[in-house]
Amino acid sequence: GDLPWLAEVGVPHSPLAGRAAVVDPAELTGALLGSALERGAALKIGTVVGLEERDEGDGIFEDEGGRLVSAVRLEGGDSIAVAEDEPVVVAMGPWSCRLEDWLGVPTPVEGVWSTSMVWDGSSFDGGCGGGKRIGTTLMGSRPSAALFCAEDSNGCHLEILPRLDGGLYVSGCGGSRGLSP
Incomplete structure (x- = not known):
């Protein structure tokens, strides 16, 4: 995608292939579970x-x-x-x-332990153009790019991915220590 705010400061970037998108993990899991239950599956929590x-x-x-x-x-x-x-x-x-x-x-x-956040695509007045959608304001009119940041002094390496609804999915907050299952 064309991201002039990155190009102006010399940050390399490239478009996502096709109609790549990020899903909300809870939303996807809920939809898959609901569909399975409708088809006769049973849920046992343990x-x-x-x-x-x-x-x-x-x-x-x-x-x-x-x-x-x-x-x-x-x-x-x-x-x-x-x-x-x-x-x-x-x-x-x-x-x-x-x-x-x-x-x-x-x-x-x-596995990697990391925090992720999803901002919905509703309008807001948060300094990104007043009333515009966060994802389309930062990532262009068509969400066709993702931003991968280098690790900072806190061990964070943010990944910022646009959603088709104009929202953003952000992960890599708080470092990424390995899990010990």
Whole structure:
């Protein structure tokens, strides 16, 4: 995108490919969960501490060793049985690396602890042109660029990404220390 305010001070920048955009993580997760529940999925809230396996048959999630997931173990001793034809989705973010211990499956996942914020696309009077949308004021009339800042003395390396509604998604606040799942 054309970002004259960056070009004027000699900051290199380049456009995003196509119609790239950033989603609100809570909004996306809620929509995916809602859709799954509408289609018959069940939600059980708890801490997963392991997977139980059965040594038989052909089916979903069988690996080369002929193993199938038969149950998901929860903290406190409860478990959720898994039917032979029922898929198991591991969506634990950086904690997915626990599969290495549970199943002996390499999972090269590494998490980073960081704060992110989303400003909505509604109008505001915050010094960016009075009444204009934050994202389109900073990033141009078409949100087609993202801004990646070098790490500062506080360990922050901001990433500023426009949203199609004129808002902004900002991450990298407060440093990015690694997680120890």
